[in-house]
Amino acid sequence: MLTIYYGKSCSSNRHAKKWLLNExxxxxxxxxxFNPMTEQDILFLLKLSYNGVEDIISTRSTLYKENIDLLNSLKLSELVRFxxxxxxxxxxxxxxxxxxxITGFNEERARCFIPRHRRKVGMNDFLFTLESDYLTKQANKQTNK
Known part of the structure; x- marks a missing residue:
């Protein structure tokens, strides 16, 4: 089951939920x-991440900017608790x-949550459309000669 965590209301959150519903x-x-992430949730995300804490922390937040020295000095367990x-x-x-x-919302990156069988069907439809367009253009070229 997919989980979406979000903070204050913003357009990215609304777009993500709308996209998930549409898909x-x-x-x-x-x-x-109202329902903070648990330490286990955060550790799980860190296990999945490529860049560790950098992948989940908003470096643009005021809280980050005010506590950057403290955050850099914390051990991992202390940082997770913080x-x-x-x-x-x-x-x-x-x-x-x-x-x-994924963090933030980008439709292209979010496609990874679409089940593989549905992505395959979508790709087949896309390829069929490309092939049809190509054949139509070729037929038009033959007609114009």
Whole structure:
């Protein structure tokens, strides 16, 4: 099951939820403000990440800028605890399932949550359209000669 965590209301959060609904992808939503991420959730995301904490922390947030020296001095366990106490540090939205996650919302990156069989069908439709367009152009060229 896909989970979407988000903080304050913003267009990225609304776009993500709307896109998931339109794609028919079941999800559960959690608002950081009322249902903070657990330490286990954060550690799970860090396990999936390529760049560690940099992938989930919003470096543009005021809280980050005010505490950058402190954050850089914390051990991982302390940092994870700090994040659970200050969810405003997290990027928003965070979409994740059991094997991948993305932060922010980008439709192209979010396609990874569409089940493989549906992505394959979509790709076949796309290729069919390309082939049809190509054949139509070739026929038009033959007609114009």
């Amino acid at each position: 028919g992808i079941p999800f559960r939503e959690k608002d950081f403000r 994040i659970t106490l200050h969810p405003a540090l997290l990027r928003s939205p965070i979409l994740f399932d059991h094997k991948q996650f």
